Amino acid sequence: MKDLKGKTAVVTGAASGMGLSFARRFARAGMNVVLSDIEGPALDIAVEDVKASLAERGSDPVELMAAVTDVASADEVEALATSSIERFGSVAVLCNNAGVGGGSLTASPGGVHLEDWKWVMDVNFWGVVHGHASFLPHMLENGEGHIVNTASMAGHFPGHSAYSASKWAVVGISEGLFDQMTREDLGVGVSCLCPGWVNTKIAESARNRPEWAAPSALNEPSPEQEARVEFIRDQLQSGLDPDAVGDLVHDAIIDDQFWIFTDMTMVAALETRFKNVLACANPAMDLGAALSQTN
Numbered sequence: 001m002k003d004l005k006g007k008t009a010v011v012t013g014a015a016s017g018m019g020l021s022f023a024r025r026f027a028r029a030g031m032n033v034v035l036s037d038i039e040g041p042a043l044d045i046a047v048e049d050v051k052a053s054l055a056e057r058g059s060d061p062v063e064l065m066a067a068v069t070d071v072a073s074a075d076e077v078e079a080l081a082t083s084s085i086e087r088f089g090s091v092a093v094l095c096n097n098a099g100v101g102g103g104s105l106t107a108s109p110g111g112v113h114l115e116d117w118k119w120v121m122d123v124n125f126w127g128v129v130h131g132h133a134s135f136l137p138h139m140l141e142n143g144e145g146h147i148v149n150t151a152s153m154a155g156h157f158p159g160h161s162a163y164s165a166s167k168w169a170v171v172g173i174s175e176g177l178f179d180q181m182t183r184e185d186l187g188v189g190v191s192c193l194c195p196g197w198v199n200t201k202i203a204e205s206a207r208n209r210p211e212w213a214a215p216s217a218l219n220e221p222s223p224e225q226e227a228r229v230e231f232i233r234d235q236l237q238s239g240l241d242p243d244a245v246g247d248l249v250h251d252a253i254i255d256d257q258f259w260i261f262t263d264m265t266m267v268a269a270l271e272t273r274f275k276n277v278l279a280c281a282n283p284a285m286d287l288g289a290a291l292s293q294t295n
């Protein structure tokens with residue numbers, strides 16, 4: 001999609017981190033933006049943030065709309081589509097970006113906390129499916145649109161966790177959707193964002209954990225697991241500025257580019273995995289260890 005000005009973007013998980021950076025970037029490109037998130041108060045602050053960032057740069061104001069939405073709910077995502085289309089006439093860009101880190105960071109090796117899996121899959125996987133279900137028919141009818149799904153480098157490397165599973169699923173369905181849209185020339189572009197470490201609040205995802213998914217006492221982290229969480233927090237803090245990802249996403253939509261990577265060193269590490277697969281070799285343990293630290 002070459003010209004974004006005057007069109008409308010819907011971003012889920014827009015109250016923080018990368019989603020907020022997409023909203024800022026789209027607004028700067030002259031798009032109307034629907035900022036959607038499960039956190040109402042943070043969403044109001046995010047809308048003010050986008051307005052301020054436009055004013056700071058001397059950019060023209062755009063129309064902004066805040067919509068509190070839990071992407072785990074098909075009904076709420078459908079309501080998001082309906083209210084966005086009612087307000088702006090059409091939606092050209094959808095970023096299925098809302099996501100949670102879950103408790104996989106602290107799960108004991110081999111430990112499976114079913115509520116954790118359900119919560120993480122509900123948000124990270126079903127949230128994307130709900131986005132496709134509610135916005136794709138509209139885009140297909142218009143013969144124009146672009147969907148950006150936020151996966152992760154964790155969606156390329158093995159990991160026995162709900163987070164990895166959800167992100168592998170997002171990578172797979174995004175590639176499948178791209179194939180469908182392109183082969184049949186349906187006018188809808190698809191991108192799959194696979195970030196490495198980015199400096200956001202993802203390590204504080206528990207702030208949005210529903211009560212039914214609360215970790216049990218059995219999941220109390222060991223000192224080793226706590227050290228790992230610390231490691232991850234450090235990696236995130238020294239990670240990429242989310243605004244750099246906003247630029248990449250904007251450019252990928254313009255260029256109709258499928259893969260959006262933020263860390264090519266991590267991408268290069270995929271070679272070992274593919275070599276092993278092609279050779280029918282068992283997964284390399286050192287690779288597994290490296291991968292358990294990807295995000």
Ligand SMILES: NC(=O)c1ccc[n+]([C@@H]2O[C@H](COP(=O)([O-])OP(=O)(O)OC[C@H]3O[C@@H](n4cnc5c(N)ncnc54)[C@H](O)[C@@H]3O)[C@@H](O)[C@H]2O)c1
Binds near residue numbers: 152199
């Ligand atoms: N930060 C990283 O290093 C990194 C790396 C790879 C992938 N990601 C992915 O990037 C995406 C954005 O996360 P972020 O890093 O900006 O973290 P973040 O926590 O700063 O932002 C995530 C946003 O999603 C919202 N959210 C959580 N549950 C929701 C729900 N059920 N419905 C709607 N909104 C919900 C949160 O309120 C928050 O505003 C996620 O999908 C995450 O998995 C992050």
